[in-house]
Amino acid sequence: MTLPPLPSIIIEPIVRIALLEDLGRAGDLTSDAIIPLDADASMTLVARQFGIIAGLDVAALAFRLIDPAIRLEVHRTNGDAVTAGETIATVSGSARGLLTAERTALNFLCHLSGIATATATLVRAVRGHKSRIVCTRKTTPGLRALEKHAVRAGGGSNHRFGLDDAILIKDNHIAITGGVAAAVERARAHASHVVKIEIEVDTLDQLEEVLTFGVDAVLLDNMSLNDLARAVRMVAGRAITEASGGINAETAAAIAATGVDLISVGWITHSAPILDIGLDFIAGR
Structure with a gap:
């Protein structure tokens, strides 16, 4: 199309x-x-x-x-x-x-x-796998709409466009809030029914805790290939899985082979x- x-x-x-x-x-x-x-x-x-x-x-x-x-x-x-x-x-x-x-x-x-x-x-590197390549908010100030459109021209997909179209709870949010439970509870109370909630995890233990709260997506940050594959099995379709960190043309295929739904890449817009x-x-x- x-x-x-x-x-x-x-x-x-x-x-x-x-x-x-x-x-x-x-x-x-x-x-x-x-x-x-x-x-x-x-x-x-x-x-x-x-x-x-x-x-x-x-x-x-x-x-x-x-x-x-x-x-x-x-x-x-x-x-x-x-x-x-x-x-x-x-x-x-x-x-x-x-x-x-x-x-x-x-x-x-x-x-x-x-x-x-x-x-x-x-x-091209992830062809044959279900994973989609998505961009991030790491864009040139003032050019985000153009750069995200260019990602789509290259066959990729867009992550959130800004702070206002989805909730993404990251490590600093969790640290300041006092824990995963408090962060997710407050997010769910604040969000409208059309806003999705995603949360970043660095370890499988964090993922196990997060899955008890029923979030829409999990950001698997800088995990090894073995941990990514285990994370996908743990999620078992209950949330969208997104891999992030260390992704390039040489590593993308192996990351996609773990079964993650999304692979988010910052450098395609900023570098x-x-x-x-x-x-x-x-x-x-």
């Missing part, structure tokens, strides 16, 4: 801030100085390496906010795989507008495509390398 784009009302404020950061107080001095006002140009967005595309709609908006007359012809879309040298899209219109928006558009497109590519690598994409001028147009 094609991944629908995020609504413009979500992405436009983010892109506007990025453009204003680049334009500063005087606009694009270089392009304004040397590019004729009436000059038009066509350029291609070209992948420099294999990867998965994400953020194309964000890049397109960066061009349109600079000049609404700029046209973008899409050849590949979000979620598509591209190879080195493959054209992703063609943009045409005011040469000044294209050059002014270029860096902001590429910053978004390269970063988000890098997230999608990293996610896809992990999704994924960019996908190298360039904007190349088409001579003679």
Whole structure:
């Protein structure tokens, strides 16, 4: 199924801030100085390496906010795989507008495509198992909606978007509250009927205690493969199981083989390398 784009009302404020950061107080001095006002140009967005595309709609908006007359012809879309040298899209219109928006558009497109590519690598690694790759709240401030959308473009799934859409009780919550029982009891009394409760555990003993309270999900943090497999057997379908910690393309398959439902990975949003994409001028147009 094609991944629908995020609504413009979500992405436009983010892109506007990025453009204003680049334009500063005087606009694009270089392009304004040397590019004729009436000059038009066509350029291609070209992948420099294999990867998965994400953020194309964000890049397109960066061009349109600079000049609404700029046209973008899409050849590949979000979620598509591209190879080195493959054209992703063609943009045409005011040469000044294209050059002014270029860096902001590429910053978004390269970063988000890098997230999608990293996610896809992990999704491929766990293929054949029921585990889903999910992202976390370890996102770039201000870019969470875009980065989580990029995870979906790479075939992954989203964990909670913020502090307001689920209850996740972690070690510090338990320590301050005074124990698992008190934390879960207060959470259940506070939550509405549509809010799920998840709790983090580090040991099988903690898991055994947690299971007596009937939570919706358990976060199995930094457990060994043997303990993860034992934890899945202990839960026996009574809650969603989520593994976290030490997950990469080399370890993901073995973690998935333990039978966990979810594998949550922070680095796919906060540390994924960019996908190298360039904007190349088409001579003679």
